[in-house]
Amino acid sequence: MHLSLRSTVSLLVMLATGLAVTVMSSTPAGAASGYERCPEGYLCVFEHEDGGGSYLKFRGDYSSSEVVSNLHNLGWGDRISSYSNRSVIGFSGYRHVGYAGDYFVMPSGGVGNMNPMDVWNDEISSIWSYR
Template identity: 30%
Template sequence: MRNTLHVLLASAAAVAAVALPGSAAHAADGYDRCPDGSYCMFSGLDGTGDMIALTSSTPDLGALGMNSRAKSDWNRTSSTIYLWSGNDYTGCTTVTSAGPTGKGNFFPDYRDFFNSVQFDGPGGPSCGTPPGGDG
């Protein structure tokens, strides 16, 4: 009798565990994957694809698998971000500001273009405004 009761209780517990609805947490996607306080780069447009989250200057994005691969970004820091065309903060720079304007797709000429990221400058020679990027 004791073994039968034990088997019945174990079976009831198993059924209850299966019958209870699981609380499925919504996984962040797109730009929402970027943690607060980080500067994030994405290999796809609109925050899709692979993502890296930076909290300090990074002289070689290749070490993180993002060298010349980023197509969009989000600056969730209080810093001005300087994006360099070359490794070790060489070449030309563009700026990603903090705040609501620091999120979006790169102009087509700047997709798959950047190789290092510097927090708070001083920056370098401007890469200029890409064609069609002034409006």
């Protein structure tokens, strides 16, 4: 995987601040598929509907949680189509970087497509956690 200098710097900053966002790609044969790929204790966002395609996972608990002010730096801005929140806290996906604009709530225990009317499909640019 080739990263631009900006992406590399963003990744280093996230690692230095304790952010442990993980990007997962295709599923090996016999492994879980769809939403089932999301491990307990994480919010997972998927690039396709119904938990399909590659996904990004964020740890979420009461002692620490992960946020990303600019998903574009990770190659995930305006790319999310579904989610599964298996953490104990809620997350909000914002339309713009820096947690700006309208937001889509992904509550603890929530799972689904961004919106049946496609209002939120491929629209999220930052993610924030709430308790």
